[in-house]
Amino acid sequence: MSTVETIRFHLREGVSDSDFQALNRTVEDEYMAKRPGFVSRTTARSADGEYLVTVHWETVEYAEATIGQFFGAPETQGFLGAVDVSTVQSGRYQLVPH
Numbered sequence: 177m178s179t180v181e182t183i184r185f186h187l188r189e190g191v192s193d194s195d196f197q198a199l200n201r202t203v204e205d206e207y208m209a210k211r212p213g214f215v216s217r218t219t220a221r222s223a224d225g226e227y228l229v230t231v232h233w234e235t236v237e238y239a240e241a242t243i244g245q246f247f248g249a250p251e252t253q254g255f256l257g258a259v260d261v262s263t264v265q266s267g268r269y270q271l272v273p274h
Contacts, residue, residue, distance in 0.1 A: 177235065177236070177270050177271065178215070178232065178233065178234060178235070178270070178271040179232070179233040179234075179235060179236045179238075179239045179268060179269070179270060179271070180230060180231070180232055180233075180268070180269045180270075180271060181230070181231045181233065181239055181243075181266065181267070181268050181269075182228060182229070182230050182231075182266060182267045182268075182269070183227075183228070183229045183231075183264065183265070183266045184226055184227065184228050184229075184263075184264070184265045184266070185226070185227055185259050185260060185261075185263045185264045185265070186225055186226055186227070186259075186260045186263040187225070187227070187258055187259065187260060188257075188258055188259065188260045189260075191258045193221075195258070196227075196258050199254040199255045199257075199258050200219055200229075200255060202251060202254060202255065203251065203252055203254075203255040204217050206251040207246075207249055207251040207252055208231065208242070211238065211241075211242045212238055212241070213233050213234040213235055213237070213238025213239070213241075213242075214231075214233065214234075214238070214242070215232035215233060215234060216231070216232045217229065217230065217231045217232070218230050226263075236268070236270070239268065
């Protein structure tokens with residue numbers, strides 16, 4: 177069943193939005209999009225600077241395999257370094273057929 181992951185966070189102090197956008201594109205293009213089961217990924221930002229990343233996967237197994245390697249992958253280190261880890265909130269959802 178299709179799986180949707182959400183990640184909410186703020187950037188670390190001193191990280192500019194433009195710098196983060198470049199790091200975010202790198203994570204998407206060089207890591208996420210190359211992972212098996214990847215469907216799509218979007219990034220949004222609220223007025224107070226909170227980011228919301230939404231990732232769609234073919235199955236929960238693909239999502240779990242990717243997150244299991246995410247924190248150690250060389251392509252993700254810049255992105256991870258820009259995120260204030262104390263603000264991270266994540267969720268996982270199954271798409272509801274209608």
